[in-house]
Amino acid sequence: MRIAVAKETREGETRVAMVPELVGKLTGLGYEVAVEPDAGRHALLADEEYADAGAVLDADALASADVVVSVQPLSPQAVRRLKQGAATISFLPVNQEHSLVADLRDVGATSFAMELVPRISRAQSMDALSSQALVSGYRCAIVAAGMLRRFFPLNMTAAGTVQPAEIVVLGAGVAGLQAIATCKRLGAVVKAYDVRAAAAEEIRSMGAKSIDLELDTLEGAGGYAREMTEERARRQMELLAPYIAAADALITTAAVPGRQAPLLVTSEMVEAMKPGSVVVDLAAESGGNVEGSVAGEVTRIGNASVWGGKNVPASMPGPASKLYAQNIVNILTLMTRKPEGEGAEGGVFAPDFEDEIVVGACVTHNGEIRHAATREAIEGPSEGEPQS
Numbered sequence: 001m002r003i004a005v006a007k008e009t010r011e012g013e014t015r016v017a018m019v020p021e022l023v024g025k026l027t028g029l030g031y032e033v034a035v036e037p038d039a040g041r042h043a044l045l046a047d048e049e050y051a052d053a054g055a056v057l058d059a060d061a062l063a064s065a066d067v068v069v070s071v072q073p074l075s076p077q078a079v080r081r082l083k084q085g086a087a088t089i090s091f092l093p094v095n096q097e098h099s100l101v102a103d104l105r106d107v108g109a110t111s112f113a114m115e116l117v118p119r120i121s122r123a124q125s126m127d128a129l130s131s132q133a134l135v136s137g138y139r140c141a142i143v144a145a146g147m148l149r150r151f152f153p154l155n156m157t158a159a160g161t162v163q164p165a166e167i168v169v170l171g172a173g174v175a176g177l178q179a180i181a182t183c184k185r186l187g188a189v190v191k192a193y194d195v196r197a198a199a200a201e202e203i204r205s206m207g208a209k210s211i212d213l214e215l216d217t218l219e220g221a222g223g224y225a226r227e228m229t230e231e232r233a234r235r236q237m238e239l240l241a242p243y244i245a246a247a248d249a250l251i252t253t254a255a256v257p258g259r260q261a262p263l264l265v266t267s268e269m270v271e272a273m274k275p276g277s278v279v280v281d282l283a284a285e286s287g288g289n290v291e292g293s294v295a296g297e298v299t300r301i302g303n304a305s306v307w308g309g310k311n312v313p314a315s316m317p318g319p320a321s322k323l324y325a326q327n328i329v330n331i332l333t334l335m336t337r338k339p340e341g342e343g344a345e346g347g348v349f350a351p352d353f354e355d356e357i358v359v360g361a362c363v364t365h366n367g368e369i370r371h372a373a374t375r376e377a378i379e380g381p382s383e384g385e386p387q388s
């Protein structure tokens with residue numbers, strides 16, 4: 001069976017879904033690996049490296065593949081070229097991609113969305129949201145350090161002492177904790193806040209101070225946060241305002257699954273920051289944690305420069321691709337049936353639809369939208385389902 005590695009076509013995407021060093025894992029499972037020429041170019045991975053690793057280079061790889069792997073969803077044109085019954089594995093934000101999901105249904109493709117892989121311990125090695133959040137969190141800290149025109153660490157010299165920078169991090173999930181760890185490694189003083197109770201201990205374990213606002217915590221399902229009420233959001237802003245005003249840099253990474261990012265910081269709160277302050281909003285693309293931040297741009301609010309993140313993992317395509325490719329290898333391994341009988345060769349792509357990881361990640365299969373919320377959003381409530 002053939003796995004195709006797509007060359008990414010969306011603007012600004014520099015990552016690639018498979019790296020040469022992991023091609024051997026797929027051929028080891030019994031697959032032929034076909035790579036579209038130049039697929040790894042932006043991640044500084046040459047076609048020859050894929051060929052040396054045992055892949056074939058094929059400009060028409062997508063049309064002949066049983067499984068197509070990519071970072072971003074395929075284009076509608078690429079979906080129309082898929083072989084009958086082919087499978088796709090990629091990020092696929094189902095809320096924003098209704099037309100593409102309908103196309104995948106109509107061509108009979110089996111599509112899996114990496115965002116939908118359930119957050120259970122067995123699926124940790126396939127969790128691409130976490131692997132890419134790790135890259136984003138690190139990058140946010142480096143961006144803040146690069147933009148801030150002062151030292152992160154304390155410096156005690158013969159010429160005098162320079163105090164360390166004070167950083168506030170809001171949202172201490174995978175990205176936030178990585179941002180905290182990176183700021184600490186650079187020597188800054190870090191304070192952080194998250195709405196989940198479990199986060200306080202994790203913040204402290206990174207050597208940062210956990211900000212306690214004495215508000216109720218918002219633990220949701222699967223280790224995620226719940227949405228705030230308006231009243232709680234207002235209280236949280238009031239209580240956070242003095243911490244933000246005192247910070248040299250503010251890094252925000254807060255998200256609530258399936259929703260717009262919560263607004264945590266008003267432009268008024270940013271205006272109260274000191275001259276030269278820096279704000280890094282990782283959530284800018286999904287609505288922004290900071291009022292006035294713009295994805296992919298640096299804006300000026302009061303005395304602060306506000307950096308809005310846009311496809312942040314793509315700014316470190318090498319490591320981001322390697323981690324994503326490992327997630328892909330792990331999910332493909334789960335979906336591969338080993339050949340039976342002595343001497344039998346070649347694994348078969350045969351996802352087990354009894355497995356909660358397979359079911360959870362599946363968007364379309366056999367001409368149907370299997371992801372219930374997406375099906376309802378696109379096709380309306382089906383008969384027998386209560387109308388809400």
Ligand code: NAD
Pocket residue numbers: 118119120121123124127129130133170171172173174175176193194195196199222223224225226228253254255256257262264
């Ligand atoms: P995320 O990207 O959805 O959110 C980032 C952070 O923002 C979260 O920590 C959330 O609590 C926080 N947040 C949301 N609203 C906020 C608000 N109003 N104010 C401040 N903070 C707010 O989450 P994530 O980083 O992908 O994951 C969150 C947690 O889930 C992780 O820390 C981890 O404990 C858990 N997790 C579990 C698994 C697993 O079991 N397989 C995998 C990954 C993560």
